[in-house]
Amino acid sequence: MDTVDPVDPADTSVPALSAHVDTFARDHLPPPEQWPELRFDLPGVRYPVRLNCAAELLADTDPGRPVFRTPSGDPWTYGQLRARVDRIAHVLTGELGVVPGNRVLLRGPTTPWLAACWLAVLKAGAVAVTVLAQQRSHELSTMCSIARVTHALCDIRSVDDLVKAEIPGLRVTTYGGDASDDLLLRITGAPDEPFDAVDTAADDVALIAFTSGTTGRPKGCMHFHRDVLAIADTFSEHVLRPQEDDVFAGSPPLGFTFGLGGLVVFPLRAGACSLLLEQAGPKQLLPAIAEHRVSVLFTAPTAYRAMLAELDDHDTGSLRRCVSAGENLPTATWRDWHGRTGLRIINGIGATELLHIFISAADGQIRPGTTGLPVPGWHARVVDAEGTPVPDGEPGLLAVRGPVGCRYLADPRQREYVRGGWNITGDTYVRDPDGYFSYVARADDMIISxxxxxxxxxxxxxxxxxxxxxxxxxxxxxxxxxxxxxxxxxxxxxxxxxxxxxxxxxxxxxxxxxxxxxxxxxxxxxxxxxxxxxxxxxxxxxxxxxxxxxxxxxxxxxxxxxxx
Missing domain, CATH: 3.30.300.30 (ANL, C-terminal domain)
Known part of the structure; x- marks a missing residue:
């Protein structure tokens, strides 16, 4: 079986390899000389040249196993998920006119239907653009303009701001309502036969994730089909190490790549189950953990700290893995959580540009107060402003490379993020002689007084x-x-x-x-x-x-x- 070259980045200059009819995403990748050096030296991330990540995530698992739970309603099984994804894909391609490469906006609370729509878009060879239900019309308009979005699948409860945005040419299909053209009604008339996944290339763009930046024009981060599997086959497989009987849950929404990985990609890759919560603040997480016997939790340091005050009122005995990312995990929070639960929080740093976590540690490798070690398959170092490595113990800029790299959608800021073949994350770090990386600050959070x-x-x-x-x-x-x-x-x-x-x-x-x-x-x-x-x-x-x-x-x- 042919595999992607483990040394050189995939060659984007050969459009014949692409399954995309609408070539906008590939046409607007940065030029290859502006890419970071991609590393495929971990055997588990050497994928076939032809790859559809949605088909891979849905393959092989026993159709009777539960895949998604919600606080109310019957669980979805893997067999039901496959059937519903295929029906949505049939509607996308047969009724809505979606062709491979079209960008499809996905918007709504965290539900099994949102996850199913995401998988269907990818299986149909289109490009998923998942946004937050909380984002408003001007934000939606900007992102749709940048990504040239043509279609949208939107929870009926989240459609008002999308309609208000008045995006030219956007075809909006809602789900969860009672209209005659609602997606969930449409799929009842879709063909029963399985949908043949589009034969996408491993380096076809699968999704565009917009940075959750707080200032300036949002940046669209383009990720390939192989990238989606790579985050599961590095961090999840080698650090998180999920099991088939795990139940995942967490606070980040699916429009946030921390949530997409932790609540959809990782459990599906492991054949496990995910509890999807529309409301997932600290007050909702603790009772949900107890009721649904959640074993793997993804949330931010602030939530762990907030939950400490309520721990005595809830049973958290089912938890075996707790993951923290999104901001720095204070040592005091780690120690308090460990002291109260006996659980060692898996700290990590990730980035939308790199899709998920690339430095972390679990179990006996955890050192409180540090972020950890490069995840297997990833490389990291600390450099000065010119890109020269600094000695251990001295602060500098964190530089990372691995099987996934930053590829902004037609954005000159690509040159700022990628320098000398490395992704420069914008974080100030210190590396100790044992190879552990410790967070100092965001580069713009250093105060000089x-x-x-x-x-x-x-x-x-x-x-x-x-x-x-x-x-x-x-x-x-x-x-x-x-x-x-x-x-x-x-x-x-x-x-x-x-x-x-x-x-x-x-x-x-x-x-x-x-x-x-x-x-x-x-x-x-x-x-x-x-x-x-x-x-x-x-x-x-x-x-x-x-x-x-x-x-x-x-x-x-x-x-x-x-x-x-």
Missing amino acids: AGYNIAGPEVEEALLRHPDVVETAVVGRSDEARGQVVVAYAVLKEGARRDAEALRAFLKSELAPYKCPREIVFLDALPRTATGKLQRFRLREEAGADALSPPASEGDVSAGGGPK
């Missing part, structure tokens, strides 16, 4: 060691005398007194004096995106608005409900 380099996350971890602090974020504010000063935003547990002087006294016992915040701002909640990521830019804007009015003293305090 009076000549001192201060990592915001280090100050945040110190604040979180105070028993009254629930959440915190630290940013720099421009200051004429020092260049920048440290500003801390803190959310306290209910009933706690907002005493900045007490917090500062605590921090002086935890940090060098120059690292202590010059200002502490109390908030009711930190600003976050729909996927739960902290919006530091809003805090910087808030801090910047006061830059011309420095505090009267180093203990000055502002209080409020959040950035406006």
Whole structure:
């Protein structure tokens, strides 16, 4: 069987290999010289030249095994999922006019039907563009314009903003409603026979994932059919190590690649089951874990910390794997969770540009306070601004390469992310002599005050060691005398007194004096995106608005409900 060359990137200059009739995605890949070096030195990621990842994910598993559960309703089996995916694919190609390579927008809460639509789009050879149900009309319009989306499958409950966007030429088909043209009614009349998966190339674009960036024009990250399997055959297989009887659950939506991998790709690749929750905050996760005997959990550090206060009221004994990503995992949160549950959180760093997690560690390899080691099949190093590796123990930019790489959709920022064949993630890291990588800060989160380099996350971890602090974020504010000063935003547990002087006294016992915040701002909640990521830019804007009015003293305090 022919395989993709394990040394050279797949050659995108040979369109005959592509099954796409609509060649927009392939035509707008970055030129090969702007790609990172792709590595296929792990045998498990050497895939056939012809590959349809949806067909692979749906293959072989016993049709009677459960695949998707919901809080209400009967579980879906693998056999039912295959039949429903095939019927949707028949409707896509037979009634809706979708041809291989068309971009199909997917929008709705996290449900089995959304997952089935995603699989059907890929099986039909089209390109899935899954977006968040919370995104509004102007955001949808921008993404559809960038990706030249032609069709949309949308949960009826999420269609209003899509209609309001008035996207030219977009054909919208809803599901879950009572209209005569509803997708779920259409599929009842679709052919019963299996749908023959389109014979896509391994390097045909399968999906476009838009970055959940908080500022600027969104970037469309194009990923191939082989990339979808590669994240399962690296992180999931070698670090997570799922079992057939596992039940996956988590908070990230399917429009977030952390959720797509953790709730769809990984369980399907392992023949396991996934509990799909439309509402998946900390208050919903704990009872769901108990009721459905969830064994593998994907969520963010903030959720783990929030759940600690409610653990005594819920049975979490079914859990055996807890994965954290999306933001830095504070050591205090890791230790508290381990102390209360006996479970060692699998920390990880991933990126939309690289689809999922590429540095992590599990079980006995975990070192609290570090992110971990490069996932098998991935390579990482720490470099300076010119791309030269820095000595162990010195901070620098994290550079990564592996079987998946950044390929922006027609975006000049490709040159910023890929340098010298490496993906430069925008994170500041330190590598220790044993090869473990430790997070320092986002590269733009380093605060330089009076000549001192201060990592915001280090100050945040110190604040979180105070028993009254629930959440915190630290940013720099421009200051004429020092260049920048440290500003801390803190959310306290209910009933706690907002005493900045007490917090500062605590921090002086935890940090060098120059690292202590010059200002502490109390908030009711930190600003976050729909996927739960902290919006530091809003805090910087808030801090910047006061830059011309420095505090009267180093203990000055502002209080409020959040950035406006």
